[in-house]
Amino acid sequence: MGTQPLTEEERAQIEARILALETEHHDLDDVIARLVETPILDQLLMRRLKKKKLLLKDLIARLRDRLIPDILA
Numbered sequence: 001m002g003t004q005p006l007t008e009e010e011r012a013q014i015e016a017r018i019l020a021l022e023t024e025h026h027d028l029d030d031v032i033a034r035l036v037e038t039p040i041l042d043q044l045l046m047r048r049l050k051k052k053k054l055l056l057k058d059l060i061a062r063l064r065d066r067l068i069p070d071i072l073a
Contacts, residue, residue, distance in 0.1 A: 005069055014063050021060045028053040 006014070032049050035041060 006066065011067060014066055018060055018063050021056050021063070025053055025056040025060065028056070 028049055032046065032053070035046055035049070
């Protein structure tokens with residue numbers, strides 16, 4: 001992102017955000033697993049949940065990347 005290292009407060013905020021997103025991602029896993037087990041499967045809802053889960057995964061990865069300091073080559 002930037003060349004400035006993150007402050008401890010920024011790192012803590014990012015780590016807290018990652019934890020919240022991971023919780024939401026895990027909750028979506030549970031919802032999707034339960035939907036698959038139901039006899040009447042709502043395909044549109046399933047696609048929306050899976051798309052949201054992928055977006056959360058990407059956001060978590062980007063936030064984790066921010067926690068890794070830039071290495072000047």
